[in-house]
Amino acid sequence: MNIFRRLVVGRIAATVAMLFILTLACALGAWQMQRAAQKMQKTLNLQAQEQLPVLDAAANNWTLAEANQRRMRALGRYLPSEAIWLDNRPRPSGSKPSQGQVGFYLLMPLRLEGGKQNILWINRGWVPRNAEQRTQLPQVQTPTELVEIKGIVFPYADRVLDLASPAEARSAQTKDQVRIQQNLDLIALQVEHQWSQLPFILREEAQTTSDGLVRTWAPQAAGIERHYAYAFQWFALALCVFLFWLIHGLIKQRQTNSIGKGSSER
Numbered sequence: 001m002n003i004f005r006r007l008v009v010g011r012i013a014a015t016v017a018m019l020f021i022l023t024l025a026c027a028l029g030a031w032q033m034q035r036a037a038q039k040m041q042k043t044l045n046l047q048a049q050e051q052l053p054v055l056d057a058a059a060n061n062w063t064l065a066e067a068n069q070r071r072m073r074a075l076g077r078y079l080p081s082e083a084i085w086l087d088n089r090p091r092p093s094g095s096k097p098s099q100g101q102v103g104f105y106l107l108m109p110l111r112l113e114g115g116k117q118n119i120l121w122i123n124r125g126w127v128p129r130n131a132e133q134r135t136q137l138p139q140v141q142t143p144t145e146l147v148e149i150k151g152i153v154f155p156y157a158d159r160v161l162d163l164a165s166p167a168e169a170r171s172a173q174t175k176d177q178v179r180i181q182q183n184l185d186l187i188a189l190q191v192e193h194q195w196s197q198l199p200f201i202l203r204e205e206a207q208t209t210s211d212g213l214v215r216t217w218a219p220q221a222a223g224i225e226r227h228y229a230y231a232f233q234w235f236a237l238a239l240c241v242f243l244f245w246l247i248h249g250l251i252k253q254r255q256t257n258s259i260g261k262g263s264s265e266r
């Protein structure tokens with residue numbers, strides 16, 4: 001205990017610095033563990049939701065709370081003229097390695113057969129972007145007949161940083177006749193079109209390649225290993241900082257004792 005006290009009292013500045021870094025590293029490590037636990041719980045919740053009966057989009061005026069992350073089927077016809085292309089989206093990580101490839105999510109309204117809420121927005125999938133001409137959209141097949149779409153309900157498509165104002169975005173869309181946006185605002189779309197729509201997006205899961213879209217979505221648990229790796233690094237840093245402080249102090253203390261012993265012998 002006397003040695004430890006000397007290590008602390010004799011090196012106040014080093015001790016305070018060590019405690020600060022130790023506390024910060026442990027806090028960051030605990031935060032990463034918490035993030036991993038949250039993702040794991042989200043995965044378990046989704047798996048539980050998948051065991052529930054599949055919802056019929058036209059059977060009820062579903063709220064987001066009732067349908068979130070539930071499987072749903074929707075019968076209707078696409079409105080391709082109202083499609084929105086969400087820009088700067090990476091290739092779904094559940095597919096082959098993307099190597100940083102970016103493209104569009106194709107969001108398209110589906111007019112439901114029956115039901116009071118007669119519009120449901122569908123995330124049809126991902127397509128690569130033309131690197132030279134941003135507004136040149138890829139060829140995508142859209143059926144004109146009645147289709148049945150199956151997928152999972154989500155509140156909205158993943159959001160990205162949007163530097164353009166809503167007014168600028170609408171002006172560009174009118175000029176180019178192509179609705180390329182950074183994000184999707186369901187409430188604004190409902191006000192714009194004055195139609196009745198369900199308050200969520202259905203992410204299509206059909207693994208067909210005939211329409212030119214990629215739908216190999218990443219699993220909900222993706223990234224958990226990364227959080228564990230980050231947590232290990234932070235905890236390892238905390239341990240290294242403590243060991244460096246302790247070993248350096250012991251070496252310095254031994255050197256001090258050796259000098260004191262040599263002086264007493266003379």
